[in-house]
Amino acid sequence: MxxxxxxxxxxxxxxxxxxxxxxxxxxxxxxxxDQHGFDGIAHAGVLMITCMDSRIVPLEMVGLTFGDAKIIRTPGGRVTTSALAGCIAGVHLLNVNRIMVIPHSRCAMAATDDDVIIDHIRNASGADASWVRFGASADQRRTLHRDVEKLRNHPLVGNRAVVGGFYYDVDTGLLERWD
Ligand SMILES: [Zn+2]
Structure with missing residues (x-):
């Protein structure tokens, strides 16, 4: 090739x-x-929702390893409908009792709004992505708060797991607690 x-x-x-x-x-x-037969529960009780960004190594950055955590990756680390479904399955079936929501610095999804991303795509390739919902927001702190509250207040999640909001700096490797 x-x-x-x-x-x-x-x-x-x-x-x-x-x-x-x-x-x-x-x-x-x-x-x-050599992991034949290993179970699929989260051994550290951790579920992480973070961005699809290729600079993020979810397990390594919090000292976890194989079998420890559930990882859900969405554009921007947003708590989407299917991410929420993953959390519900996680806390009821897969031993999850801690949920980390982790957006990050220099994220493409932290553009002003979806229209900016749609413009970027049009400029880069000429394609029309105007019908796609990206969930972009420049106010990552506010967006994170909203996503974390969504989980804390959800009747199938909030009483089964502690939920924390964190911000990952892709240039220092540091996580900061935001919520
Ligand atoms: Zn990102």
Missing amino acids: EHSPDHRPAHPEGLSDAFDDLLANNKKFAASF
Whole structure:
């Protein structure tokens, strides 16, 4: 497969070998995999909702490892409808008793509003994403507070887990408690 210098496939659509490098890596991973039969509960009782950002390493940044936590990643680390469903399943079925909501610095979703992101997409590729809801907000503190309160006040979540709001700095690696 041809790669451009930044490792993006030269032809992103329809190539049957587009995932070959990843599947080859997986064979090596599986060759030394030794967690057969491990259960799927959160052993540290932790569920994290954070952004899809590639600079965030959720487990490592709080000293957790395999099997410890549930991780839900959404654009901006927002508590979306399906993130909320994950929290409900987590606290009732998967041993979750602490929920961390973690937006971060220099997040693409911290643009002024969705219209700005839609403009960025139009400028970058010419595509019309005007029908997509991104949930962008420049006021991350207010948005985080709203998301954390949504979980604390939810009848299926609030009495089963402690909920905290945190802000991750992608340049220092530090988490700060915001809510
Ligand atoms: Zn982000």
